[in-house]
Amino acid sequence: MVEQQIRSRGIELESVLRAMAEVPRERFVPRRYRSDAYEDVALPIGGGQTITQPYLVAWMTVLLRPHPHDRVLEVGTGSGYQAAVLARLVDEVFTIERVDELAERARDTLADVGVDNVAVRSGDGSLGWAGVAPFDGILVTAGALTIPEPLLEQLSVGGRLVMPLGTQSAPQTLVRVTRTSERRYRREEFGQVRFVPLIGEEGADEAPSRGD
Template sequence: MNIDSIKYDRWRNNMVDQQIVARGITDPATIDAMRTIPRHLFVSEALIDNAYGDHPLPIGEGQTISQPYIIAEMTQALNLKGGERVLEIGTGSGYQAAILSQIVFRVYTIERNNNLFLRTRKLFDNLKYHNIVTRYGDGTQGWVSESPFDAVIVTAGGEKIPQPLIDQLTVGGRLIMPVGGHLIQELLLVEKRKTGIFTTSMGGCRFVKLIGRHGWKEEEKDQ
């Protein structure tokens, strides 16, 4: 193991201890995944030394990699047990999908920006994350041909939860998404039961905009 590997391992474990566990994340699978995935490989070379900081980072194309705690919080909220098929809307850097890949059977992830899509697909191949399936397109419409999904995670904020994503969720499944205005949203956890749809607020948050047929329109993205 070279000096850089030792350094990044130390930074990653410090991140988990100080930012994740210390703030109340208790799910062993989420914690193990956060200790395993090399977050520094999902940011630009210029930002590698900031990869394990307690904040989001730009990844280009007007997008960000989320703060580590938010990723852990959203992952834990899905209550994953290990055999699930999970749909992610907004691949972005690929880090959230990589975390999920360590926990579930298969991750299906959709990205609307072609540059990010090509970059992350190559990264997944290089890191041999073979249980991640990528797609280029409008994530607000879901992935009908691969549905239903045991869980859905949306990594961008919209005015409301796209109905296709609820329709493609299994009964007993969970969906998590930031919902609200252009600048500030509320992180909502949706549980789809036989008796209906139940929603719980997990507090305020701020994400990039969810663009698509069932999200914000392209012309609204910079407002």
Template sequence: MTGIGAMGSPVYIFIFVLLLLTAPVQEDAYKAQREQMVEQQLKRRGISDKAVLNAMRTVKRHLFVPTAIAPEAYSDGALPIGHKQTISQPYMVAYMTQVIEPTPGMKVLEIGTGSGYQAAVLAEIVKQVYTIEIIPEHGKAAAARLKQLGYNNVEVKIGDGYAGWEEHAPFDAIVVTAGAESVPPPLFAQLKEGGRMVIPVGPVYRTQTLKLIEKKRGKAVTRNLMPVVFVPFTREGQQ
């Protein structure tokens, strides 16, 4: 039987048509979920920055969570990604991104790469993202995922985020995605004059305060934004 004859059989035709129909439908479903997420979870809560909204529409969040929970990727909440870590609620990712007032020419440092989702959202807007993850498994997986998805403007480092990334400082903005008991001095030192840092500060596994810290004339000008609960800011030896 020739190849044409084999593909011409009713069974093969049925399978071929089924594959054509189901593959795009699944992606279209996720696209619709992303749009719904933007309209219902973000815009209604005050996310208005067009670049941030476009980034949230573009980045495929279901690729940044375990396959088993991919259908929940666009739900209104944090999701587990392993090693007692989570991927933040979509609104929180958008809010923290909007707060730093991202622009195309910016260089941003992120502390707490996780699965790489926040880094991808930032990378859709700014020039360069440097992100640090202390858990090797997450750092390696995120680096591979971001590379595979074409985010060539993201560099991942595995290490203690408390020390920042001095060789690439100063940064226009710093986004910290883990709850710290206080603001790490090295991070503030690496913030550019006029730059912005957004960071949750407070006790471990209890209500923290999301803070916006601006560097003005070398001093910290701090504004409390909202109560939050983030996973702990982990140091070396605490993983």
């Protein structure tokens, strides 16, 4: 998967490629999809949600520019796979999932595969996780029209936030925002993606539609 679907499409950061090679994706998908676990596709994980396609996991991880001593927040735990990849690259990962059943299952899966530096919480990640902020990186794996203000506030100076922005009716734009000083943020865009909506107080309130 790593050589044929990720490196060949231009992802060159060895630390990310190694992390993806080391995390057993088949453990994060329902049993009936295990034979497809190393295809470059999103797969259903229950609750109308999906595990993101591996190439996008790699790309978003590269854009986050993870450093070994970073503390990273992920919004949208889903299966826990992205959190497990991040956990191989940084000291501490905090991840929030709004669907209780998914959060519980992700916690169990992460423990089963021996990941011990990820804290999983069930709740509304559009509000961030104020009690453990600030974060050097914030990765949002669901799309919204705008970046939730609490997430910008919980980013440390020098920190990076990566998330899809846009409506559900068209592809979203993958955006990276870097906090360059207490009051300044630099925004960069990296092409089109399609993710399920971020549902919550600072996100959407509609029912989820199809996407990664």
